[in-house]
Amino acid sequence: MATTSITVRETPLVCYLLRRADDALILGHRLSQWCGHAPTMEEEMALANMGLDLLGQARSLYTYAAEVEGQGRTEDDFAYLRGERSYGNLLLVEQPNGDFAQTMARQLFYSAFIDPYWRALMASPDATLSAIAAKAEKESAYHVRHCAEWLIRLGDGTAESHARAQAAVDGLWAFTGELFEVDEGEEGLIADGMVPDPGSLRAVWTATVTGVLAQATLIVPQNGWMQKGGREGRHSEHLGPLLTELQYLQRTFPGASW
Amino acid sequence: MADPAALREEVWRVAGAVTDPEIPVLSIADLGVLREVRVADGRVEVLITPTYSGCPAMTMIALEIELALAKAGLGPAVVKTVLAPAWTTDFMxxxxxxxxxxxxxxxxxxxxxxxxxxxxxxxxxxxxxxxxxxxxxxxxxxxxxxxxxxxxxxxxxxxxxxx
Incomplete structure (x- = not known):
């Protein structure tokens, strides 16, 4: 009988790759849930396109993780055969789509971070990491622009859209601190010059986000308390149901393939 | 075909003529998706690179290359995806x-x-x-x-x- 669950042989690099891949997969899946529900045809295509970019980034990272782990696994094993506690994605990306403002605020908080992050990662001496980053950064640049334009339109729109946009920003704010968190394993990779320190991008992120919020006539939340746990597999109640949907086929028919 | 250089050239011609399933007027040679052809000990390896991370056409393109080479009597070939250097529109x-x-x-x-x-x-x-x-x-x-x-x-x- 085919397996329904794997135990990853974790090294700092494998762990690092899986966390970044999980971010992209989960956020990409969230965006795919908009299919058929977007407010306009153009937006339908934009959300699907962004989701596809993220899925592609996840695939490259999972594939590389499989290579580094050296256990003969594939990208699919990591996506389908790990439970909630093994997923190391940010709490931010698993938050529900909510209304359109919530989806766009979530996208802005993530993209404003990952865009400069990919650019910094392009300098990695690891050729595969650098190549994945070089491709992803052009995609994330489009994402930043797109969600920023929307958030400005919503914030500086009607009283209703303004209130919803502010509520979205306020509601998601506590999940943004985790973007800059690193554990001991990642600290080692940073010290070796393999990957950039997310903390060094805080000023760039803050400048992008506060710039967009100001244009959107939205208030930057002053609440400094931040929720974390996603990187260690302690998730909000929203990840389980998402994985149930994402992994349904492999859980029902283990080992099924096309 | 005994001459590796001639074989390599022939593989490049046949593989390069495979078209992008989403833009059928463009071949993968035109697009710059075909990066390299390696021939060693009669084994053929074709390297391709994706345009975008999530380009869904890559699997199809790899399959089409295998088929085209098999049809031309140049297979079996191994098609591999490489990421570096990252594709840009300047490859077109x-x-x-x-x-x-x-x-x-x-x-x-x-x-x-x-x-x-x-x-x-x-x-x-x-x-x-x-x-x-x-x-x-x-x-x-x-x-x-x-x-x-x-x-x-x-x-x-x-x-x-x-x-």
Whole structure:
């Protein structure tokens, strides 16, 4: 009988790759849930396109993780055969789509971070990491622009859209601190010059986000308390149901393939 | 075919003629997706690179290459995906740009850097040639395209985004 669950042989690099891949997969899946529900045809295509970019980034990272782990696994094993506690994605990306403002605020908080992050990662001496980053950064640049334009339109729109946009920003704010968190394993990779320190991008992120919020006539939340746990597999109640949907086929028919 | 150089050339010709399933007028040689052909001890290896991270055409392209080489008696070949150096629209050949335009898709501006990504202001209408055009939507029918409209002839058209 085919397996329904794997135990990853974790090294700092494998762990690092899986966390970044999980971010992209989960956020990409969230965006795919908009299919058929977007407010306009153009937006339908934009959300699907962004989701596809993220899925592609996840695939490259999972594939590389499989290579580094050296256990003969594939990208699919990591996506389908790990439970909630093994997923190391940010709490931010698993938050529900909510209304359109919530989806766009979530996208802005993530993209404003990952865009400069990919650019910094392009300098990695690891050729595969650098190549994945070089491709992803052009995609994330489009994402930043797109969600920023929307958030400005919503914030500086009607009283209703303004209130919803502010509520979205306020509601998601506590999940943004985790973007800059690193554990001991990642600290080692940073010290070796393999990957950039997310903390060094805080000023760039803050400048992008506060710039967009100001244009959107939205208030930057002053609440400094931040929720974390996603990187260690302690998730909000929203990840389980998402994985149930994402992994349904492999859980029902283990080992099924096309 | 005993001569490795001749075999390599033949594999390049046959594999390079495989077309992009989403833009059938462009071959993978035109696109710059075909990166390398290696021949060692009669074994054939073909290296391709994706245009976008999530390009769903890659699996199809790999399959088409295997089929084309098998049909030409040059297989079995191993098709591998490489990521470095990352594909940019500058890999597209002049011939590819011309074919794209004839097909009704505005070709990407040259020297795609980060500035070109957002600095593209003038995109010529592939139908009437007018520069009086405007972007309708930044994300189009595939990852690599955005949707534009010509204000002169009023026709909508796809623009192959700089990347």
């Amino acid at each position: 050949s002049e011939d590819g740009r011309r074919k794209l335009k004839d097909y009704g898709i505005a070709p990407p501006a040259k020297a795609a850097g980060r500035r070109a990504l957002f600095g593209v202001e003038v995109v010529e209408c592939p139908q009437c040639g007018s520069s009086d055009t405007a972007e309708i939507a930044p994300f189009g029918s595939t990852s690599c395209k955005s949707l534009w409209q010509c204000k002169a002839c009023r026709e909508p058209f796809d623009y192959f985004k700089c990347h």
